[in-house]
Amino acid sequence: MTLNIALQMDPIAEVDILGDxxxxxxxxxxxxxxxxxxxxxxxxxxxxxxxxxxxGQWIRVQDEVGHHVEVIQxxxxxLTDLDVILMRQDPPFDMHYITATYMLETIMDKVLVVNHPGxxxxxxxxxxxxxxxxxxPPTLITKDISxxxxxxxxxxxxxxxxxxxxxxxxIFHLKPGDSNLSSLIEMMTLLERSPLMIQxxxxxxxxxxxxxxxxxxxxxxxxxxxxxxxxARSNLHVGGKAVKTELDADDLRIAxxxxxxxxSHGLLFCGIDVIGGYLTEINVTSPTGLREIRRLxxxxxAKAIWDNILTKL
Numbered sequence: 001m002t003l004n005i006a007l008q009m010d011p012i013a014e015v016d017i018l019g020d021x022x023x024x025x026x027x028x029x030x031x032x033x034x035x036x037x038x039x040x041x042x043x044x045x046x047x048x049x050x051x052x053x054x055x056g057q058w059i060r061v062q063d064e065v066g067h068h069v070e071v072i073q074x075x076x077x078x079l080t081d082l083d084v085i086l087m088r089q090d091p092p093f094d095m096h097y098i099t100a101t102y103m104l105e106t107i108m109d110k111v112l113v114v115n116h117p118g119x120x121x122x123x124x125x126x127x128x129x130x131x132x133x134x135x136x137p138p139t140l141i142t143k144d145i146s147x148x149x150x151x152x153x154x155x156x157x158x159x160x161x162x163x164x165x166x167x168x169x170x171i172f173h174l175k176p177g178d179s180n181l182s183s184l185i186e187m188m189t190l191l192e193r194s195p196l197m198i199q200x201x202x203x204x205x206x207x208x209x210x211x212x213x214x215x216x217x218x219x220x221x222x223x224x225x226x227x228x229x230x231x232a233r234s235n236l237h238v239g240g241k242a243v244k245t246e247l248d249a250d251d252l253r254i255a256x257x258x259x260x261x262x263x264s265h266g267l268l269f270c271g272i273d274v275i276g277g278y279l280t281e282i283n284v285t286s287p288t289g290l291r292e293i294r295r296l297x298x299x300x301x302a303k304a305i306w307d308n309i310l311t312k313l
Contacts, residue, residue: 006037024302027061120267129281137200160188161198213287222246
């Protein structure tokens with residue numbers, strides 16, 4: 001089967017292909033003979049008489065650092081001429097991001113969009129995890145400084161995160177006795193209008209923050225991300241080390257508990273974060289991990305994702 005597919009993503013020429021899941025999906029699509037179009041959300045346009053279009057490039061890809069993409073043709077296309085659109089741009093999850101979901105939702109009756117844009121919009125990654133409080137460490141979401149101080153007093157050792165950030169950006173670990181809480185909250189709330197997420201610090205993060213890949217509600221693989229010495233964050237973007245791992249009983253328990261929600265909402269490709277048996281986030285926008293899992297475990301989950309997409313067409 002020949003398909004015309006598009007990746008709505010940040011510029012593909014600028015990605016780190018050693019750790020980019022969108023690139024892994026593009027490689028597998030090309031291996032299957034699919035035609036690949038890429039565009040940035042800024043290039044979307046609703047044009048009178050034409051509908052939803054995007055200006056971008058038809059491309060070829062190859063697994064070679066520094067020479068990983070070749071532009072075949074620049075073009076503005078009618079997105080309804082495609083078979084599949086992969087919505088893969090990175091957060092921040094702001095009104096710019098949300099507007100793109102509204103625009104893509106207008107063509108859902110003609111094109112398969114993965115993940116479902118309406119469900120992505122309604123599942124901000126840190127907030128959606130709170131639908132399953134029994135799986136999470138103690139978690140507070142607020143801008144109310146009195147509530148944050150009360151949470152700190154109760155749990156002492158805490159993590160503070162921007163609610164709509166990504167890649168470990170802006171995450172702080174406040175240890176017991178740290179006197180910077182008020183100043184930190186003032187700085188973060190000046191920079192960000194949204195509430196903050198505050199969680200009890202889990203010391204087991206020193207052993208790793210596991211990224212579990214979910215395909216259509218099922219756990220299919222994982223990579224462990226171990227923080228660098230002296231660093232509280234395990235994200236690969238900030239120096240965390242990818243380590244081979246296997247799915248364990250906690251991963252499968254959590255996956256089973258949330259799998260039905262993901263499947264029923266069209267969230268086909270997701271990544272959940274698990275620390276010490278606790279769910280901390282559900283990533284639905286542009287989850288990573290495919291390249292690391294293939295490199296460490298020899299499992300090419302991009303194949304499984306495309307196999308599942310074909311069942312939806």
